[in-house]
Amino acid sequence: MRRPPAGPLSRLRLADLLPVATIGLRTRPGRAALSVLGVAIGIAAMVAVLGVTRSSQAEVLAQLDRLGTNLLTVASSDPRGGQETQLPDGAASSVRRTEGVLAASATAQLDDLAVYRSDLIPDAHGGGLDVRATDTALLSTLDASLLNGVFLDEATANYPVVVLGFKAATVLGVADLTGDDRIWLGDRWFVVVGILQPVELAPEIDRAALIGFGAAASGLGWDGHPTRVYVRTDTTRTEEVASMLPRAANPQAASRVAVSRPSDVLSARLTVADATTSLFLGLGAVALLVGGIGIANVMVISVLERRGEVGLRRALGAARRHVAVQFVVESVLLGAVGGGVGVLLGAAVTVVLAQNRGWQPIIPPAAAGLGLAAAVVVGTVAGLYPALRAARMPPTEALRTA
Structure with missing residues (x-):
């Protein structure tokens, strides 16, 4: 017995695929929005x-470029009680x-001396500031700059004049040098002739x-040994x-001398940032996985709710692959929209945080591209299992249980 000739193959045009695949999104926008939000949070976390x-x-790299990595400090390797110990008096010349x-440039921390704004302040209220004797080349060696006034020179270095570090000036309340600014140091008055800008490599x-x-040496009994x-x-x-x-x-x-490079502290921040980045990327990936599970759950529910539609389409000649493609495209759209929203949210968070901290906002193009690709x-x-389940559903059973 000869079989009847086969009818024309069922086809699903690309022009019809998008309207069919978005039926669930358009009829249940609230559910779709929650699915999108789950993916968006994961992608936003990773991009941010x-x-x-x-x-x-x-x-940090800009700071390293600006400050240089060629500054070293030489000090004793066994400081006692937070106080620097002495080096030989010819240490700076030999270096x-x-x-x-x-x-x-050599400096010497002068112990048992405190700095006061007035001679009426009790000795116990020293403010935690140090007194340092220094040579006149310190400013150029540190590549530091002045906020106000002038630095010590060969003439003023022999007289009771003082230059304040930025924090010291803030603590003492010396904001400018327009008046007769003096501080009480070592039971005598010193005239403030300069205030330094912050020295990031020498706090x-x-x-x-x-x-x-x-x-x-003449007024405070310094013995000539730098620290x-x-x-x-x-x-x-x-x-x-x-x-x-x-x-x-x-x-x-x-063996009792320690040499350190202050810029290593900044370099260490890069290492810590890399480790922290890996941790938070892992948390973002977990959030993205949860979002994917949410999409899969929504798609499974969508398949169950639309059994009648699936059965009717199959009865009218739709092939299994057409049903599967419909639900896969719907799932891909949820992921893509969530990825796009997540990239925008992550970029916005980056810009806000960077501007608040005075950084130049940088959003790596690879992060945006990979984030969107990961969401897709x-x-x-997430849509494969629900799509295959819908495709395998017999038309008669789908119509009977609808």
């Missing part, structure tokens, strides 16, 4: 983490003669009152110079 991290790292050293200078070596030496090196030889400085500073006890992939995977 990458954007904020990149903005922060760019700021300057070391090959690869461009400049070196101990920020909270110090700086006086000249001559004034420290810290700041060194600028040839950038290409910083590591090499660092290894030579302990013996140069104290040939008799090189999640939407596709």
Whole structure:
């Protein structure tokens, strides 16, 4: 017996696919919005983490470029009670003669001295500020700058004049030098001739009152021993110079000398930022996974609710692949819309946080592209099972249980 000729193959035109695939989205917008929100939160978290991290790292790198990585500090390796211990009196001169050293400046922390705005303030209210004797080359060695006034020179270094670090000036309430600004230091008055800008690589200078070596020796009993030496090196030889400085500073006890590079603190922030980024990216991925599970759940419910529609389409000649494609496209649209919204939210969070902290907002294009692609992939995977379930549904059973 000959089979009847097969009818024309069922076709689903691309022009009809989008209207058919968006029926569920258009008829149940609230449910669709919640599904989109789940994906959007995950993508927004990932984009924001990458954007904020990149903005922060760019700021740190800019600081490193601006401040330089060739500043070293030489000090004793066994400070006692927070006080710096003495180096040999010729430490700075010996360090300057070391090959690869461009400049070196010595300072000495003067113990048991406090700084006051007035001679009427009790001794117990010192404000936690230090007094440091310094040479006149400190400003250029640190590549620091003045907020107001002038720095110590060969003449003023021998007289009771002082330059305040930025924090010290703030604590003492010295904002400008328009009047007769004086501070009480070592039972005598010192005239304030300058205020420094913040010195990011030497925070101990920020909270110090700086006086000249001559004034420290003649009026405050300084014995000529420095406690810290700041060194600028040839950038290409910083590591090499660092290894030579302990013996140069104290040939008799090189093991008691510590050499540090202040910029390493900034570099460490980059490492910490990378570790934190990985953690938050993991949390964002978990949120995205939860959003994908939400899409899958919505699609399963959608298939159950639209059994009659599926059965009718199958009875009228729709192929299984057409039914499957319909639900997969719907799921992909949920993921894509969620991804797009998430990218925009993540970018907005990055811009707001960066501007609040004074950073240049940076949104990596790869983060936006990969975030959107991840959302589409999640939407596709989430829709596969519901789509296959709808495609395998027999028309008669679908119509009978609708």
